[in-house]
Amino acid sequence: MKSNIGLVLAIAGLLAPLTAVAADNPMAISEELDAQYIYSGGGSTHGAGPHAGSISEHSADVKYVFSPQVTKDLLLRFGFEWQRFSFDVPGHIPVPDTLQQVSAVIGLDYQLGDQWLVRTELEPGMYSDFEDSNFRGFNAPLVLGVAYLANADLQWFFGLRVDLRSHNPVLPSPGVRWKFADEWTLNLVFPNPRLEYDVNDRFQVYLGANVESGTFVVGDRFGTDHGVPKLDHATVDYMAVRVGPGCLWKVRPNLTMEAGAGFMLQRRFDFFDQDMTIRNHDAPYLQIACHARF
Amino acid sequence: MLDGEILAERGPLMEFPNGITAETCFVVPISAEETAKQLKTWDATPHEALKVHAFQMLHNPCEPGDFQRLSFKSNQHSIRWLLERTKESTPDKSELNLSRSEARELAGCVDKNFDPTRIASCWSKLLFARAASFQRRRLAGILPYETTGETILPVMQLRAMLGEQLQVAHEFQPILQRIGLFGSTNGAVAPVPCYYWTMFDADHHATISLGAFYELAVDDHFQMVDVEYYVSGNYYTSATLYEIWPIRIGNKSGSLVWRDDFFAAPMLRFTKGTERLAYGAIMLQEIKKEIRYFQDDMKIKQ
Numbered sequence: 167m168k169s170n171i172g173l174v175l176a177i178a179g180l181l182a183p184l185t186a187v188a189a190d191n192p193m194a195i196s197e198e199l200d201a202q203y204i205y206s207g208g209g210s211t212h213g214a215g216p217h218a219g220s221i222s223e224h225s226a227d228v229k230y231v232f233s234p235q236v237t238k239d240l241l242l243r244f245g246f247e248w249q250r251f252s253f254d255v256p257g258h259i260p261v262p263d264t265l266q267q268v269s270a271v272i273g274l275d276y277q278l279g280d281q282w283l284v285r286t287e288l289e290p291g292m293y294s295d296f297e298d299s300n301f302r303g304f305n306a307p308l309v310l311g312v313a314y315l316a317n318a319d320l321q322w323f324f325g326l327r328v329d330l331r332s333h334n335p336v337l338p339s340p341g342v343r344w345k346f347a348d349e350w351t352l353n354l355v356f357p358n359p360r361l362e363y364d365v366n367d368r369f370q371v372y373l374g375a376n377v378e379s380g381t382f383v384v385g386d387r388f389g390t391d392h393g394v395p396k397l398d399h400a401t402v403d404y405m406a407v408r409v410g411p412g413c414l415w416k417v418r419p420n421l422t423m424e425a426g427a428g429f430m431l432q433r434r435f436d437f438f439d440q441d442m443t444i445r446n447h448d449a450p451y452l453q454i455a456c457h458a459r460f
Numbered sequence: 461m462l463d464g465e466i467l468a469e470r471g472p473l474m475e476f477p478n479g480i481t482a483e484t485c486f487v488v489p490i491s492a493e494e495t496a497k498q499l500k501t502w503d504a505t506p507h508e509a510l511k512v513h514a515f516q517m518l519h520n521p522c523e524p525g526d527f528q529r530l531s532f533k534s535n536q537h538s539i540r541w542l543l544e545r546t547k548e549s550t551p552d553k554s555e556l557n558l559s560r561s562e563a564r565e566l567a568g569c570v571d572k573n574f575d576p577t578r579i580a581s582c583w584s585k586l587l588f589a590r591a592a593s594f595q596r597r598r599l600a601g602i603l604p605y606e607t608t609g610e611t612i613l614p615v616m617q618l619r620a621m622l623g624e625q626l627q628v629a630h631e632f633q634p635i636l637q638r639i640g641l642f643g644s645t646n647g648a649v650a651p652v653p654c655y656y657w658t659m660f661d662a663d664h665h666a667t668i669s670l671g672a673f674y675e676l677a678v679d680d681h682f683q684m685v686d687v688e689y690y691v692s693g694n695y696y697t698s699a700t701l702y703e704i705w706p707i708r709i710g711n712k713s714g715s716l717v718w719r720d721d722f723f724a725a726p727m728l729r730f731t732k733g734t735e736r737l738a739y740g741a742i743m744l745q746e747i748k749k750e751i752r753y754f755q756d757d758m759k760i761k762q
């Protein structure tokens with residue numbers, strides 16, 4: 167992992183002088199702030215013995231990215247992301263109370279030819295339950311994305327998430343955004359595929375899905391404390407899949423508020439290296455989000 | 461390029477927040493004189509993909525009858541959008557590009573009679589007044605947009621963009637100076653332009669614009685400027701600069717066209733970073749699509 171930190175610092179050091187170029191033109195600096203909160207109610211639990219009870223969840227995610235444009239076709243991306251999943255866990259179900267990501271964002275966007283955009287983003291940081299996992303929680307997943315801009319109404323996407331700690335270290339995700347009618351858009355892009363309807367220029371309703379996932383390590387005594395010693399300092403792949411309707415309000419040209427509700431189909435804690443999976447099904451959820459660009 | 465390939469390049473990022481530019485270069489298989497003539501009068505309405513609802517040349521001086529073809533009788537979402545924005549306009553506030561006096565006159569003319577024919581008639585009066593003012597006083601006759609919260613002068617938007625593209629402005633100095641768009645006219649007489657109005661979809665919204673197409677012979681080639689001096693909404697203004705050089709394609713005359721597009725829109729102020737890259741890339745695709753249709757139409761005239 168030390169080599170990862172060294173690589174990140176080396177890249178940041180090399181790119182720092184370039185950001186000074188962008189400072190001359192205020193339009194060359196862009197900032198993104200995305201915040202989201204989701205409450206999921208209790209759902210039935212499987213994989214933790216009989217009468218395991220239900221698990222409810224509060225999740226919050228804040229991501230800020232500062233992006234200077236250093237050449238006509240190249241933008242750098244620097245920022246941070248904080249994501250926290252908090253679970254109300256009854257009894258001794260071996261599910262952590264909290265899973266958190268606190269990471270930096272280092273990446274770039276590049277225009278390739280007339281119609282291709284490429285994004286690379288490395289997110290080095292701590293991914294753990296923040297109990298006593300120390301630096302074992304350090305990870306640096308890499309996200310690669312390519313967009314093909316066919317025209318104003320049709321764009322194709324291909325994403326790749328590389329996380330060597332995960333049970334699925336390479337996760338591909340193709341997608342498409344197709345505005346097939348004046349009011350309708352099929353926006354099938356991971357992690358929020360949607361069918362969108364524009365009520366007017368400022369208000370949109372949609373039916374879609376939301377996928378949250380991540381790979382974390384738990385504390386050295388997590389298993390022992392929950393009566394399953396083999397789960398001490400284990401790695402867990404977490405994933406939640408929700409479906410439901412929502413709406414989006416463009417408060418200002420650069421500020422969007424969003425609200426949604428629906429049904430959580432599945433939440434999964436996969437301690438894959440210990441062959442233990444805990445699943446949680448069928449719970450309602452509420453979601454609010456805010457997206458600002460400035 | 462002789463096979464129809466279009467070279468295209470998005471312009472550099474400007475400090476002017478509302479502006480974006482793009483350059484293209486292409487070959488047309490007709491003489492430079494004929495290309496200049498066809499560019500001024502080319503009607504894109506037969507090409508459905510370009511979403512042009514109407515195109516009409518104006519007399520000089522223009523007449524009220526020049527706008528008779530303007531129609532809002534349609535179930536298309538884009539045209540209904542413009543109807544709705546017209547109905548919602550008040551003397552003080554509108555999403556459309558209007559001066560205060562125009563907004564007052566438009567609201568008074570519509571007078572809560574939302575019949576599409578009535579609204580088309582009100583718009584015709586407004587466009588006629590704008591076109592007549594431009595024909596009389598050229599750039600000085602352009603009224604500002606005042607109903608979106610700030611005062612916008614389309615000609616100032618164009619000058620700001622040209623001011624950041626000095627190499628392009630220098631190349632087109634002969635015609636830009638003559639029409640008074642950039643630099644001093646030094647008393648030179650401006651060429652008489654071709655005037656037109658058009659209605660088309662921009663970002664799925666019907667948009668009406670008034671334009672003037674200037675042409676100037678410079679040595680062995682032509683310079684042309686197409687200025688949209690009024691746009692009803694969605695964006696503020698645009699200017700398209702052409703330099704047309706005579707070339708030989710085998711035994712026939714052809715022309716090499718260098719085109720520069722300058723485009724000012726309010727939402728560009730908020731379109732930064734990757735979104736701006738994507739916006740520029742899509743703008744280039746749309747420009748190339750239009751050029752391809754023009755090239756195809758000119759092949760028939762060959």
